[in-house]
Amino acid sequence: MKNFKLASITAAALLFSSVAVASDMYIDLGTNSYDMGRGVGTPDANTRTAAFNEFGFSQLLATSIYDYSDGSIFGAFFDTNDIPTLTGLGLPASGTALDGVSNVNLVLPNCPAGQCDIDALSPLVPPLGSDNEGYLQTWDMQMVYTLNGTLTAAGGPQYTSGTIDIFFNDLNDDTNDRLILTFSVTGSDIMAANLNLYFDITYAEAGFLWIDNGSGTFVDASAGIASGNYARVVLDTNVNPPIPTNDQLLLVGTNAIRQATLDGSMTASVPEPASLTMLGLGLLGLAGVGRRQRKNKSNA
Structure with missing residues (x-):
């Protein structure tokens, strides 16, 4: 019974420490000159x-590079839209796909x-007439990524890094x-063609992005x-299909490369005060169990 209690408290602590609910956000530009323009x-x-709750993107050109040096796409791969990296890999390129029939064109x-x-x-945004400080009219945001x-x-x-x-x-x-933000990969999961990637915000320009902590x-x-x-x-x-087919892949050097256009969204959250409180209670509970166990042993 003691082990059950210990496991239950541990599970509760981990559960509440990992809860992350998508939150409202806003961006502060520090100047209204963009809005005036x-x-x-x-x-x-x-x-x-x-306030908004999602960063959205549509028709994002995504390039996946699979190490084909052993004649298989399974194993290490990475996704990137970094132009110097893609140029170094030999893009743009075109030719016959791995199926021996289809034509594939790879672009920057x-x-x-x-x-x-x-x-x-x-x-x-959209619409452009909202309180967006001129977003998509005088400024916007672009992403450069490499995901391994x-x-x-x-x-x-x-995805691992x-x-x-x-x-x-x-x-x-x-x-x-x-550069205003950097998101660093912590993991991923996939169901059918739906892919979720998880990140920590490891760089943020001070005062730029503000996120509701769950209490307003x-x-x-x-x-x-x-x-x-x-x-x-x-x-x-x-990502459709999650595992590329031979008619989508072009061999460039020792890499099999696929390109696709993706739609998606990114939501953000910060640790909620309630979650941190419950984590603290869980850790106190663990300490209490430890003290009781030590006391019982000393009385044995």
Whole structure:
């Protein structure tokens, strides 16, 4: 019975420590000059967007590179849209797919045309007339990512490391472009064609992204990074099929490469005060069980 209690308290502590619910967010630009320059909608006097709960993207060009040196796509692979990396691998390229029949064309992402963009702050943008501080009119955000994993026949793609870097993109002045967020992979899961990737926010420009902590208080995403108390992100996207077929793959050097366009969303959360409290109670419970066990042993 003592072991059951110990296991129950341990499970409760772990459960409450890992709870992460998608939260409202807003972005603070620190200036309303972007809002004043918008072409659609009415500018306001503050420097921040209204609340939204998802970063969205559509028709994102995704390139998957599978190590084919042993004649199989199973094993190590990585996904990237980093143009220098893709150029170094020999893209653009075209030719006959691994099925010996289909033609495959591999291209570089066209970022100016939107193939690297976060194109929605859902449900805030679109429409462009909302309180978005000029998003998609005077500024937007672009992502550069490299995500590493292992492909298995039984489990499909399993992501183990890598990052998504989010860059501020000033549509009128390139000197303001800069890195604002970095998401670092912590794991993934997949069901049918639905893929979830999990991240910690390991870099955030101070004062830029604010996330509701579950009690109505917005917390700067950069606040917990130094202590390792990271805000978290879940990326939900489609991958169809999860294991590429030979008609999709082009052999370039020793790599089999597939390209696809993806739609998806990213939600964020920070540890909720209630979760941290329950974790503390769980740890106190564990300490109490330990004290009782030591006392019982001393009385034996």
